[in-house]
Amino acid sequence: MAVIADRCPQVQVTVIDMNTDRIAAWNSNSLPVYEPGLAEVVQRARGRNLKFINQADGVQAIKEADAIFISVNTPTKTQGVGAGKASDLSYVESCARWIAQHAAGPKIIIEKSTMPVRTAERIKEILSQNNSTTRFDILSNPEFLAEGTAIRDLEKPERVLIGGESLEAVNALVDVYAQWVKPDLIITTGLWSAELSKLAANAFLAQRVSSINSLSALCEKTGAHVDEVAKVVGSDSRVGPKFLKASVGFGGSCFKKDILSLVYLCEFYSLPEVAHYWQQVIEINEWQKKRFAGKIIETVPAHGRVAILGLAFKKETNDFRESAAIDIVQYLLKAGLEVIAYDPKVKFGDFEKSLTTSGNLRSASTVSEALDGTNAVAILTEWEEFSSLDWKGFTSQLRNCSIIYDGRNITRMDETLAQKHNLRRIGVGN
Numbered sequence: 001m002a003v004i005a006d007r008c009p010q011v012q013v014t015v016i017d018m019n020t021d022r023i024a025a026w027n028s029n030s031l032p033v034y035e036p037g038l039a040e041v042v043q044r045a046r047g048r049n050l051k052f053i054n055q056a057d058g059v060q061a062i063k064e065a066d067a068i069f070i071s072v073n074t075p076t077k078t079q080g081v082g083a084g085k086a087s088d089l090s091y092v093e094s095c096a097r098w099i100a101q102h103a104a105g106p107k108i109i110i111e112k113s114t115m116p117v118r119t120a121e122r123i124k125e126i127l128s129q130n131n132s133t134t135r136f137d138i139l140s141n142p143e144f145l146a147e148g149t150a151i152r153d154l155e156k157p158e159r160v161l162i163g164g165e166s167l168e169a170v171n172a173l174v175d176v177y178a179q180w181v182k183p184d185l186i187i188t189t190g191l192w193s194a195e196l197s198k199l200a201a202n203a204f205l206a207q208r209v210s211s212i213n214s215l216s217a218l219c220e221k222t223g224a225h226v227d228e229v230a231k232v233v234g235s236d237s238r239v240g241p242k243f244l245k246a247s248v249g250f251g252g253s254c255f256k257k258d259i260l261s262l263v264y265l266c267e268f269y270s271l272p273e274v275a276h277y278w279q280q281v282i283e284i285n286e287w288q289k290k291r292f293a294g295k296i297i298e299t300v301p302a303h304g305r306v307a308i309l310g311l312a313f314k315k316e317t318n319d320f321r322e323s324a325a326i327d328i329v330q331y332l333l334k335a336g337l338e339v340i341a342y343d344p345k346v347k348f349g350d351f352e353k354s355l356t357t358s359g360n361l362r363s364a365s366t367v368s369e370a371l372d373g374t375n376a377v378a379i380l381t382e383w384e385e386f387s388s389l390d391w392k393g394f395t396s397q398l399r400n401c402s403i404i405y406d407g408r409n410i411t412r413m414d415e416t417l418a419q420k421h422n423l424r425r426i427g428v429g430n
Protein backbone atom coordinates (compact mmCIF):
# COMPACT_ATOMS: atom_id res chain seq x y z
CA MET A 1 0.00 0.00 0.00
CA ALA A 2 2.92 2.34 0.71
CA VAL A 3 4.28 1.71 -2.77
CA ILE A 4 0.87 2.35 -4.36
CA ALA A 5 0.68 5.64 -2.44
CA ASP A 6 4.23 6.51 -3.44
CA ARG A 7 3.64 5.79 -7.13
CA CYS A 8 0.13 7.23 -7.36
CA PRO A 9 0.11 10.58 -5.50
CA GLN A 10 -3.44 11.24 -6.71
CA VAL A 11 -4.77 8.14 -4.92
CA GLN A 12 -5.56 8.45 -1.20
CA VAL A 13 -4.45 5.27 0.60
CA THR A 14 -5.70 4.53 4.12
CA VAL A 15 -4.35 1.49 5.95
CA ILE A 16 -6.66 0.21 8.68
CA ASP A 17 -5.68 -2.32 11.35
CA MET A 18 -7.37 -3.55 14.52
CA ASN A 19 -3.96 -3.81 16.22
CA THR A 20 -3.43 -0.34 17.72
CA ASP A 21 0.23 -1.00 18.60
CA ARG A 22 0.99 -1.83 14.98
CA ILE A 23 -0.72 1.31 13.73
CA ALA A 24 1.24 3.36 16.27
CA ALA A 25 4.45 1.75 15.01
CA TRP A 26 3.54 2.47 11.36
CA ASN A 27 3.07 6.10 12.38
CA SER A 28 6.44 6.23 14.16
CA ASN A 29 10.04 6.21 13.00
CA SER A 30 10.44 2.61 14.05
CA LEU A 31 8.34 0.59 11.58
CA PRO A 32 7.15 -2.84 12.74
CA VAL A 33 8.77 -4.61 9.76
CA TYR A 34 12.43 -4.57 8.71
CA GLU A 35 12.54 -4.40 4.93
CA PRO A 36 15.27 -2.64 2.90
CA GLY A 37 13.91 0.59 1.35
CA LEU A 38 10.53 0.47 3.13
CA ALA A 39 11.20 3.30 5.59
CA GLU A 40 12.08 5.68 2.74
CA VAL A 41 8.87 4.86 0.81
CA VAL A 42 6.71 5.30 3.92
CA GLN A 43 8.51 8.52 4.76
CA ARG A 44 7.74 9.96 1.31
CA ALA A 45 4.03 9.10 1.27
CA ARG A 46 2.95 9.22 4.92
CA GLY A 47 1.03 12.38 5.74
CA ARG A 48 0.65 13.12 2.02
CA ASN A 49 -1.64 10.42 0.58
CA LEU A 50 -0.84 7.54 2.95
CA LYS A 51 -2.52 7.24 6.34
CA PHE A 52 -2.37 4.52 9.00
CA ILE A 53 -5.42 4.44 11.28
CA ASN A 54 -7.05 2.19 13.87
CA GLN A 55 -10.12 0.18 12.92
CA ALA A 56 -12.20 2.18 15.40
CA ASP A 57 -11.52 5.29 13.31
CA GLY A 58 -11.87 3.50 9.97
CA VAL A 59 -15.61 3.65 9.24
CA GLN A 60 -15.43 6.90 7.31
CA ALA A 61 -12.55 5.60 5.19
CA ILE A 62 -14.66 2.54 4.25
CA LYS A 63 -17.59 4.76 3.31
CA GLU A 64 -15.40 6.95 1.10
CA ALA A 65 -13.27 4.24 -0.52
CA ASP A 66 -13.73 3.23 -4.16
CA ALA A 67 -11.63 0.11 -3.65
CA ILE A 68 -10.80 -1.90 -0.53
CA PHE A 69 -7.88 -4.35 -0.32
CA ILE A 70 -8.35 -7.23 2.11
CA SER A 71 -4.80 -7.90 3.28
CA VAL A 72 -5.28 -9.84 6.51
CA ASN A 73 -3.48 -13.06 7.36
CA THR A 74 -4.81 -16.47 6.33
CA PRO A 75 -2.87 -18.85 8.61
CA THR A 76 -3.19 -22.62 8.61
CA LYS A 77 -6.25 -23.70 10.60
CA THR A 78 -5.42 -25.17 13.99
CA GLN A 79 -8.87 -26.63 14.70
CA GLY A 80 -12.08 -27.67 13.00
CA VAL A 81 -12.48 -29.13 9.52
CA GLY A 82 -9.16 -29.16 7.64
CA ALA A 83 -7.09 -28.39 10.78
CA GLY A 84 -3.35 -28.48 10.03
CA LYS A 85 -3.84 -27.88 6.29
CA ALA A 86 -6.74 -25.64 5.27
CA SER A 87 -6.36 -21.87 5.45
CA ASP A 88 -8.15 -20.13 8.30
CA LEU A 89 -10.40 -17.56 6.63
CA SER A 90 -11.92 -16.14 9.79
CA TYR A 91 -10.03 -12.81 9.50
CA VAL A 92 -11.07 -12.46 5.85
CA GLU A 93 -14.66 -13.23 6.76
CA SER A 94 -14.77 -10.76 9.65
CA CYS A 95 -13.26 -8.10 7.38
CA ALA A 96 -15.94 -8.75 4.77
CA ARG A 97 -18.66 -8.48 7.43
CA TRP A 98 -17.24 -5.20 8.73
CA ILE A 99 -16.95 -3.74 5.22
CA ALA A 100 -20.53 -4.79 4.39
CA GLN A 101 -21.77 -3.16 7.58
CA HIS A 102 -20.31 0.25 6.69
CA ALA A 103 -20.17 0.34 2.90
CA ALA A 104 -22.44 2.70 0.98
CA GLY A 105 -22.05 3.23 -2.75
CA PRO A 106 -20.36 0.79 -5.16
CA LYS A 107 -17.10 -0.79 -3.98
CA ILE A 108 -14.38 -2.90 -5.54
CA ILE A 109 -13.24 -5.48 -3.00
CA ILE A 110 -9.76 -6.81 -3.71
CA GLU A 111 -8.35 -10.03 -2.28
CA LYS A 112 -4.69 -9.22 -1.61
CA SER A 113 -4.13 -11.93 1.02
CA THR A 114 -3.31 -15.38 -0.33
CA MET A 115 -6.62 -17.23 -0.44
CA PRO A 116 -7.73 -20.75 -1.33
CA VAL A 117 -9.35 -20.97 -4.76
CA ARG A 118 -13.06 -20.00 -4.68
CA THR A 119 -12.74 -17.75 -1.59
CA ALA A 120 -14.19 -14.88 -3.62
CA GLU A 121 -17.48 -16.80 -3.69
CA ARG A 122 -17.56 -16.83 0.11
CA ILE A 123 -16.67 -13.11 0.33
CA LYS A 124 -19.40 -12.27 -2.16
CA GLU A 125 -21.91 -14.28 -0.11
CA ILE A 126 -20.97 -12.51 3.15
CA LEU A 127 -21.12 -9.08 1.52
CA SER A 128 -24.53 -9.60 -0.06
CA GLN A 129 -26.00 -11.26 3.05
CA ASN A 130 -24.92 -8.29 5.20
CA ASN A 131 -25.57 -5.49 2.72
CA SER A 132 -28.08 -6.07 -0.06
CA THR A 133 -28.16 -2.48 -1.32
CA THR A 134 -24.49 -1.94 -2.25
CA ARG A 135 -22.87 -3.18 -5.45
CA PHE A 136 -19.67 -5.12 -4.73
CA ASP A 137 -17.23 -6.31 -7.40
CA ILE A 138 -14.65 -8.81 -6.19
CA LEU A 139 -11.13 -8.97 -7.64
CA SER A 140 -8.23 -11.26 -6.85
CA ASN A 141 -4.91 -9.42 -6.91
CA PRO A 142 -2.41 -11.75 -5.21
CA GLU A 143 0.98 -10.41 -4.19
CA PHE A 144 4.23 -11.88 -5.54
CA LEU A 145 6.78 -9.86 -3.57
CA ALA A 146 9.36 -11.78 -1.56
CA GLU A 147 10.54 -10.60 1.85
CA GLY A 148 13.92 -8.91 1.88
CA THR A 149 13.38 -7.64 -1.66
CA ALA A 150 9.78 -6.42 -1.20
CA ILE A 151 10.25 -2.83 -2.34
CA ARG A 152 12.27 -3.79 -5.42
CA ASP A 153 9.71 -6.49 -6.28
CA LEU A 154 6.86 -4.00 -5.96
CA GLU A 155 8.54 -1.20 -7.86
CA LYS A 156 9.74 -3.45 -10.68
CA PRO A 157 7.43 -6.47 -10.63
CA GLU A 158 7.86 -9.34 -13.09
CA ARG A 159 4.07 -9.40 -13.31
CA VAL A 160 0.95 -8.09 -11.65
CA LEU A 161 -2.03 -10.43 -11.59
CA ILE A 162 -5.62 -9.22 -11.54
CA GLY A 163 -8.48 -11.70 -11.71
CA GLY A 164 -12.14 -10.73 -11.85
CA GLU A 165 -15.51 -11.03 -13.50
CA SER A 166 -16.34 -7.36 -14.07
CA LEU A 167 -14.23 -5.82 -16.82
CA GLU A 168 -14.92 -2.36 -15.43
CA ALA A 169 -13.56 -3.29 -12.00
CA VAL A 170 -10.55 -5.11 -13.48
CA ASN A 171 -9.70 -2.07 -15.60
CA ALA A 172 -10.02 0.28 -12.64
CA LEU A 173 -7.30 -1.67 -10.82
CA VAL A 174 -5.20 -2.04 -14.00
CA ASP A 175 -5.21 1.78 -14.20
CA VAL A 176 -3.71 2.03 -10.71
CA TYR A 177 -0.82 -0.35 -11.45
CA ALA A 178 -0.34 1.12 -14.92
CA GLN A 179 0.96 4.28 -13.21
CA TRP A 180 4.33 2.54 -12.86
CA VAL A 181 4.05 -1.00 -14.35
CA LYS A 182 4.26 -1.63 -18.09
CA PRO A 183 0.85 -2.78 -19.41
CA ASP A 184 2.23 -6.05 -20.85
CA LEU A 185 3.31 -7.09 -17.33
CA ILE A 186 -0.24 -6.78 -15.99
CA ILE A 187 -1.94 -10.15 -16.47
CA THR A 188 -5.72 -10.27 -16.25
CA THR A 189 -7.52 -13.58 -15.74
CA GLY A 190 -10.72 -15.04 -14.33
CA LEU A 191 -11.18 -14.98 -10.55
CA TRP A 192 -10.50 -18.65 -9.94
CA SER A 193 -7.36 -18.72 -12.09
CA ALA A 194 -5.95 -15.75 -10.18
CA GLU A 195 -6.65 -17.34 -6.79
CA LEU A 196 -5.17 -20.69 -7.83
CA SER A 197 -2.18 -19.15 -9.65
CA LYS A 198 -0.90 -17.64 -6.42
CA LEU A 199 -0.88 -21.02 -4.64
CA ALA A 200 0.55 -22.69 -7.75
CA ALA A 201 3.36 -20.12 -8.08
CA ASN A 202 4.52 -20.69 -4.50
CA ALA A 203 4.15 -24.46 -4.84
CA PHE A 204 6.37 -24.46 -7.96
CA LEU A 205 9.02 -22.31 -6.24
CA ALA A 206 9.07 -24.49 -3.13
CA GLN A 207 9.13 -27.60 -5.32
CA ARG A 208 12.36 -26.39 -6.93
CA VAL A 209 14.01 -25.97 -3.53
CA SER A 210 12.82 -29.40 -2.40
CA SER A 211 13.99 -30.92 -5.70
CA ILE A 212 17.53 -29.59 -5.31
CA ASN A 213 17.54 -30.37 -1.58
CA SER A 214 16.55 -33.97 -2.27
CA LEU A 215 19.48 -34.25 -4.67
CA SER A 216 21.82 -32.65 -2.11
CA ALA A 217 21.57 -35.89 -0.13
CA LEU A 218 22.51 -37.94 -3.20
CA CYS A 219 25.43 -35.59 -3.88
CA GLU A 220 26.75 -36.19 -0.37
CA LYS A 221 26.69 -39.97 -0.99
CA THR A 222 28.27 -39.85 -4.42
CA GLY A 223 30.83 -37.03 -4.28
CA ALA A 224 28.90 -34.85 -6.72
CA HIS A 225 28.69 -31.17 -5.75
CA VAL A 226 25.11 -29.85 -5.55
CA ASP A 227 26.03 -26.29 -6.64
CA GLU A 228 27.67 -27.70 -9.77
CA VAL A 229 24.66 -29.90 -10.51
CA ALA A 230 22.31 -26.91 -9.98
CA LYS A 231 24.41 -24.76 -12.30
CA VAL A 232 24.25 -27.33 -15.08
CA VAL A 233 20.53 -28.05 -14.66
CA GLY A 234 19.66 -24.36 -14.32
CA SER A 235 21.61 -23.28 -17.38
CA ASP A 236 18.95 -24.93 -19.54
CA SER A 237 16.69 -21.98 -20.30
CA ARG A 238 13.69 -24.30 -20.01
CA VAL A 239 14.59 -24.75 -16.32
CA GLY A 240 16.32 -21.44 -15.41
CA PRO A 241 18.97 -20.78 -12.76
CA LYS A 242 16.96 -19.26 -9.89
CA PHE A 243 15.63 -21.05 -6.81
CA LEU A 244 18.01 -23.99 -7.15
CA LYS A 245 20.15 -23.14 -4.15
CA ALA A 246 20.42 -26.14 -1.85
CA SER A 247 19.84 -25.21 1.77
CA VAL A 248 19.03 -26.41 5.25
CA GLY A 249 15.38 -26.13 4.16
CA PHE A 250 12.99 -23.42 3.06
CA GLY A 251 11.10 -21.35 5.62
CA GLY A 252 8.88 -18.29 5.71
CA SER A 253 5.23 -17.64 6.25
CA CYS A 254 4.16 -18.61 2.73
CA PHE A 255 5.55 -21.80 1.21
CA LYS A 256 4.47 -24.34 3.83
CA LYS A 257 1.13 -22.66 4.49
CA ASP A 258 0.28 -22.28 0.82
CA ILE A 259 1.26 -25.84 -0.11
CA LEU A 260 -0.77 -27.18 2.80
CA SER A 261 -3.69 -25.13 1.52
CA LEU A 262 -3.19 -26.57 -1.97
CA VAL A 263 -3.01 -30.10 -0.54
CA TYR A 264 -6.23 -29.53 1.36
CA LEU A 265 -7.98 -28.21 -1.74
CA CYS A 266 -6.92 -31.32 -3.70
CA GLU A 267 -8.24 -33.56 -0.92
CA PHE A 268 -11.46 -31.54 -0.74
CA TYR A 269 -12.00 -31.98 -4.48
CA SER A 270 -11.21 -35.76 -4.18
CA LEU A 271 -7.82 -35.69 -5.87
CA PRO A 272 -5.69 -37.68 -3.39
CA GLU A 273 -2.86 -38.38 -5.88
CA VAL A 274 -2.41 -34.68 -6.57
CA ALA A 275 -2.56 -33.92 -2.83
CA HIS A 276 0.12 -36.54 -2.16
CA TYR A 277 2.35 -35.15 -4.94
CA TRP A 278 2.47 -31.63 -3.43
CA GLN A 279 2.61 -32.89 0.16
CA GLN A 280 5.93 -34.49 -0.74
CA VAL A 281 7.47 -31.03 -1.29
CA ILE A 282 6.86 -30.36 2.41
CA GLU A 283 8.02 -33.83 3.47
CA ILE A 284 11.40 -33.35 1.77
CA ASN A 285 11.74 -29.97 3.48
CA GLU A 286 11.05 -31.43 6.93
CA TRP A 287 13.46 -34.28 6.20
CA GLN A 288 16.18 -31.87 5.06
CA LYS A 289 16.01 -29.95 8.36
CA LYS A 290 16.08 -33.18 10.38
CA ARG A 291 18.98 -34.53 8.30
CA PHE A 292 21.00 -31.36 8.90
CA ALA A 293 20.41 -31.41 12.65
CA GLY A 294 21.16 -35.16 12.70
CA LYS A 295 24.64 -34.57 11.28
CA ILE A 296 25.44 -32.09 14.05
CA ILE A 297 24.04 -34.29 16.80
CA GLU A 298 26.11 -37.26 15.55
CA THR A 299 29.40 -35.40 15.82
CA VAL A 300 29.15 -32.93 18.71
CA PRO A 301 30.09 -34.52 22.07
CA ALA A 302 27.28 -35.07 24.59
CA HIS A 303 26.26 -31.79 26.26
CA GLY A 304 28.55 -29.92 23.84
CA ARG A 305 27.83 -26.42 22.59
CA VAL A 306 26.62 -25.40 19.13
CA ALA A 307 26.69 -21.82 17.82
CA ILE A 308 23.81 -20.93 15.51
CA LEU A 309 24.47 -18.14 13.02
CA GLY A 310 21.15 -16.90 11.65
CA LEU A 311 17.58 -17.27 12.89
CA ALA A 312 15.74 -15.45 10.08
CA PHE A 313 14.20 -17.61 7.33
CA LYS A 314 16.33 -15.73 4.78
CA LYS A 315 18.66 -12.74 4.72
CA GLU A 316 17.51 -9.09 4.81
CA THR A 317 14.50 -9.77 7.02
CA ASN A 318 13.78 -10.00 10.75
CA ASP A 319 11.08 -12.59 10.03
CA PHE A 320 11.68 -16.05 11.48
CA ARG A 321 8.27 -17.59 10.81
CA GLU A 322 8.71 -21.28 9.82
CA SER A 323 12.45 -20.63 9.76
CA ALA A 324 14.66 -23.73 9.57
CA ALA A 325 16.34 -22.36 12.72
CA ILE A 326 13.21 -23.15 14.76
CA ASP A 327 13.41 -26.86 13.99
CA ILE A 328 17.19 -27.13 14.07
CA VAL A 329 17.46 -25.42 17.47
CA GLN A 330 14.72 -27.68 18.86
CA TYR A 331 16.38 -30.85 17.54
CA LEU A 332 19.67 -29.78 19.16
CA LEU A 333 18.02 -28.89 22.47
CA LYS A 334 16.15 -32.21 22.53
CA ALA A 335 19.49 -33.97 22.02
CA GLY A 336 20.73 -32.25 25.20
CA LEU A 337 23.13 -29.87 23.44
CA GLU A 338 23.78 -26.31 24.52
CA VAL A 339 22.82 -23.73 21.89
CA ILE A 340 24.00 -20.13 21.55
CA ALA A 341 22.32 -18.15 18.79
CA TYR A 342 23.11 -14.96 16.92
CA ASP A 343 21.13 -13.10 14.26
CA PRO A 344 21.71 -9.49 13.20
CA LYS A 345 17.98 -8.61 12.97
CA VAL A 346 15.77 -11.18 14.71
CA LYS A 347 14.70 -10.35 18.25
CA PHE A 348 15.91 -13.34 20.23
CA GLY A 349 13.15 -13.05 22.86
CA ASP A 350 10.46 -13.39 20.18
CA PHE A 351 12.28 -16.34 18.59
CA GLU A 352 12.59 -18.09 21.95
CA LYS A 353 8.85 -17.64 22.60
CA SER A 354 8.05 -19.46 19.35
CA LEU A 355 9.81 -22.65 20.52
CA THR A 356 7.95 -25.57 22.03
CA THR A 357 11.09 -27.20 23.43
CA SER A 358 13.06 -25.71 26.28
CA GLY A 359 16.69 -26.37 27.12
CA ASN A 360 20.08 -24.81 27.37
CA LEU A 361 19.56 -21.94 24.92
CA ARG A 362 20.85 -18.37 25.02
CA SER A 363 21.63 -15.55 22.66
CA ALA A 364 24.83 -13.82 21.66
CA SER A 365 25.01 -10.20 20.55
CA THR A 366 27.91 -10.70 18.14
CA VAL A 367 29.31 -13.50 15.98
CA SER A 368 32.43 -13.47 18.09
CA GLU A 369 30.45 -14.02 21.30
CA ALA A 370 28.51 -16.88 19.67
CA LEU A 371 31.68 -18.63 18.55
CA ASP A 372 33.52 -18.30 21.82
CA GLY A 373 34.31 -21.77 23.12
CA THR A 374 31.80 -23.57 20.95
CA ASN A 375 32.17 -27.12 19.67
CA ALA A 376 30.42 -26.55 16.36
CA VAL A 377 28.97 -23.75 14.24
CA ALA A 378 25.77 -24.02 12.19
CA ILE A 379 25.10 -21.34 9.58
CA LEU A 380 21.34 -21.23 8.96
CA THR A 381 20.77 -17.85 7.24
CA GLU A 382 22.77 -16.49 4.32
CA TRP A 383 23.41 -13.05 5.86
CA GLU A 384 26.34 -11.24 4.18
CA GLU A 385 27.90 -10.91 7.63
CA PHE A 386 28.35 -14.70 7.65
CA SER A 387 29.40 -15.20 4.03
CA SER A 388 32.11 -12.58 4.41
CA LEU A 389 33.41 -13.89 7.76
CA ASP A 390 37.16 -14.05 7.98
CA TRP A 391 37.52 -17.35 9.82
CA LYS A 392 41.18 -16.63 10.46
CA GLY A 393 40.13 -13.93 12.91
CA PHE A 394 38.10 -16.43 14.93
CA THR A 395 40.57 -19.29 15.26
CA SER A 396 41.28 -18.56 18.91
CA GLN A 397 37.57 -18.78 19.74
CA LEU A 398 37.15 -21.83 17.53
CA ARG A 399 39.81 -23.62 19.54
CA ASN A 400 37.51 -26.46 20.52
CA CYS A 401 35.53 -26.36 17.36
CA SER A 402 36.24 -28.74 14.56
CA ILE A 403 33.23 -28.46 12.26
CA ILE A 404 31.38 -25.61 10.58
CA TYR A 405 28.02 -26.84 9.28
CA ASP A 406 27.18 -24.53 6.43
CA GLY A 407 23.44 -24.80 5.83
CA ARG A 408 23.60 -22.20 3.04
CA ASN A 409 26.85 -23.14 1.27
CA ILE A 410 28.21 -19.63 1.71
CA THR A 411 31.54 -20.20 3.47
CA ARG A 412 34.92 -20.89 1.97
CA MET A 413 37.55 -22.43 4.17
CA ASP A 414 41.19 -21.84 3.36
CA GLU A 415 42.79 -25.33 3.34
CA THR A 416 45.98 -24.37 5.09
CA LEU A 417 43.99 -22.58 7.78
CA ALA A 418 41.66 -25.56 8.14
CA GLN A 419 44.56 -27.99 8.55
CA LYS A 420 46.46 -25.77 10.94
CA HIS A 421 43.50 -25.34 13.26
CA ASN A 422 41.87 -28.71 12.70
CA LEU A 423 38.74 -27.13 11.19
CA ARG A 424 36.30 -28.82 8.85
CA ARG A 425 33.49 -27.39 6.81
CA ILE A 426 30.44 -29.48 5.98
CA GLY A 427 28.02 -27.94 3.51
CA VAL A 428 24.72 -29.13 2.06
CA GLY A 429 25.26 -31.46 -0.87
CA ASN A 430 29.03 -31.13 -1.01
Ligand code: UGA
Nearest residue numbers: 143144145146147209243244245247250251252254313314
Ligand atom coordinates in the same frame (compact mmCIF):
# COMPACT_ATOMS: atom_id res chain seq x y z
C1 UGA B 1 7.75 -16.33 -1.37
C2 UGA B 1 7.77 -16.19 -2.89
O1 UGA B 1 9.11 -16.21 -3.37
C3 UGA B 1 7.10 -14.89 -3.33
O2 UGA B 1 7.04 -14.83 -4.75
C4 UGA B 1 5.69 -14.84 -2.73
O3 UGA B 1 5.03 -13.64 -3.08
C5 UGA B 1 5.79 -14.93 -1.22
O4 UGA B 1 6.41 -16.18 -0.89
C6 UGA B 1 4.40 -14.87 -0.65
O5 UGA B 1 3.59 -15.76 -0.93
O6 UGA B 1 4.06 -13.88 0.01
P1 UGA B 1 9.24 -15.38 0.63
O7 UGA B 1 8.58 -16.44 1.44
O8 UGA B 1 9.28 -13.99 1.15
O9 UGA B 1 8.57 -15.29 -0.84
O10 UGA B 1 10.76 -15.79 0.39
P2 UGA B 1 11.54 -16.66 -0.71
O11 UGA B 1 12.58 -15.81 -1.31
O12 UGA B 1 10.63 -17.36 -1.64
O13 UGA B 1 12.28 -17.74 0.18
C7 UGA B 1 11.55 -18.79 0.84
C8 UGA B 1 12.52 -19.76 1.50
O14 UGA B 1 13.16 -20.58 0.50
C9 UGA B 1 13.65 -19.09 2.28
O15 UGA B 1 13.85 -19.79 3.48
C10 UGA B 1 14.83 -19.22 1.36
O16 UGA B 1 16.06 -19.19 2.03
C11 UGA B 1 14.56 -20.58 0.73
N1 UGA B 1 15.25 -20.78 -0.58
C12 UGA B 1 14.95 -19.99 -1.62
C13 UGA B 1 16.19 -21.80 -0.69
O17 UGA B 1 16.47 -22.53 0.25
N2 UGA B 1 16.80 -21.97 -1.91
C14 UGA B 1 16.53 -21.20 -2.98
O18 UGA B 1 17.12 -21.43 -4.06
C15 UGA B 1 15.59 -20.18 -2.83
